[in-house]
Amino acid sequence: MSARPSLLEVEELHAFYGKSHILQGVSFRVEEGEIVSLLGRNGAGRSTTVKAIMGEVPPQGRIRFKGRDIAGLPPHRIARLGLGYVPENRDIFPGLTVRQNLELGIKDPRRQGRWTVADMFKLFPNLEARADVPGGVLSGGEQQMLTMCRTLMGDPALVMIDEPTEGLAPLVVEQVARLLDEIARRGVAILLVEQKLTIALRISRRLYVMGHGRVVFEGTPASLRADPALRREWLEV
């Protein structure tokens, strides 16, 4: 344990959907500027974990962000502390333009954060070309970029990204990976929630594997690569 508290510390996190006990004591941490992946098959509890951290699912247990207890706070307060969340379902605002979607990511228009609309357009010229088009007409890949960029506009210190490559063409997956690199380069920590290993193994410093609502493995990409039995049991389909 270092003397400085981790950026995000989750201890013994439990969550329920009705009577089903979905998370059964999940513990992990993310340090400042670190890329950490949360892996596991469908139903392992990865998405519920980030939803519980964000306050969308009522959490039980201890969640500390920047040393503050955030379990039970409303989502907007958690977001304002600097925790970004990119949900799995690409919830863009379909009636608003690409530019307006990005602007809504800004929490406080008077403060200049790490990212500007111009940055996003430089990273994704596609978005610039469609800046004044309603978000609803973008392709799946463009919507994914827009959701990620929108969250970044709020200048988070840690961004939790749920399955960013789900259902995307290989070329677009490559773009997502480039954006993740850029996020890390600017010192923003990432909690990547994934089912597939490709990107996670390439960019993560550490990773956790979940199964049946618990963390079943903690290690580095190298140690996961070296453990085919573990991959077979908890990850491969």
Place this chain on the structure above:
Amino acid sequence: MFDLIVLSVFNGLIYGLLLFMLSSGLTLIFSMMGVLNFAHASVYMAGAYFAYSLTPYLGFWGALIAAPFLAGLVGAAVERFGLRHVHGHGHVAELLFTFGLAYLIEEFVHLVWGRNPLDQRPPPLLDFPLFTFAGIDFPAFKVFMIVVALGMFVALWLILTRTRIGLIVQAALTHPHTVGNLGHDVPTVFTLVFATGSALAGLAGVMGGIHLVTNPGMAQALGPIVFVVIVVGGLGSLAGALIASILIGLLQTFAIAVDASLADFLRLFGLQVTRATPGWEVWSITLAQIGPMLPYLLLVLMLMLRPRGLLGSRDS
């Protein structure tokens, strides 16, 4: 004939714009909460009574500002201290809550102001015929109502589309969770929209109380038709609410003005329908008689054929 058409258009427009003032707030509230606010028309009525009591102290112009402000405060309190707590128990609980509230407000009105209609006059500044057209006097107060309603539409539309808070409201209408995750205080936005909607209903009440009559039945007279407006216009659509309001306003005033029946219509084709014809009771019903049915017919048809309404952005 021409003067009848002009008069019907004018009256239909005023009635429609009064509906719009009520429905503009309600459609935003409905879209956000996903639940009909049965008490919305009661706040409209409260606006009329607030104005009645405030006018002796503040004059018409003072009351025109103070009564909607009070109605807005009532709306904010209802959302913050009532609906927000009921919300966790689901839509049925919310619906019943607003239903109960509507009756509470009505009984409160009975207690404080009594059951008899109260006479409210337009202020002297607006109590004259502004102009005469096709032999008809156009009262300045009614023209003022039109101006206020249209001004309200423009102001609301500019706020919703040109300001940051407007964008947040627009996004929260359909994706409240996502907006919250981006760090915007959605519960406070809800309260704000609820308060604004109530204030606009109150403003409609101030003018409706003069244009129609201030009485304890005025909520029930307009309430159901306002629901028709927001379904026909489309949930959460301001422009849809405006179009549907005017459409229903015109539909009703024209229907009432036309004293023709199916029998008259068939006569145009040389078919003689008389008292001796079987089903005379049906053939002889005039359009004026079925006028009150038309909005509800439109509601039923709209829900069957195009449930999202004319300009709705979200299926209901």
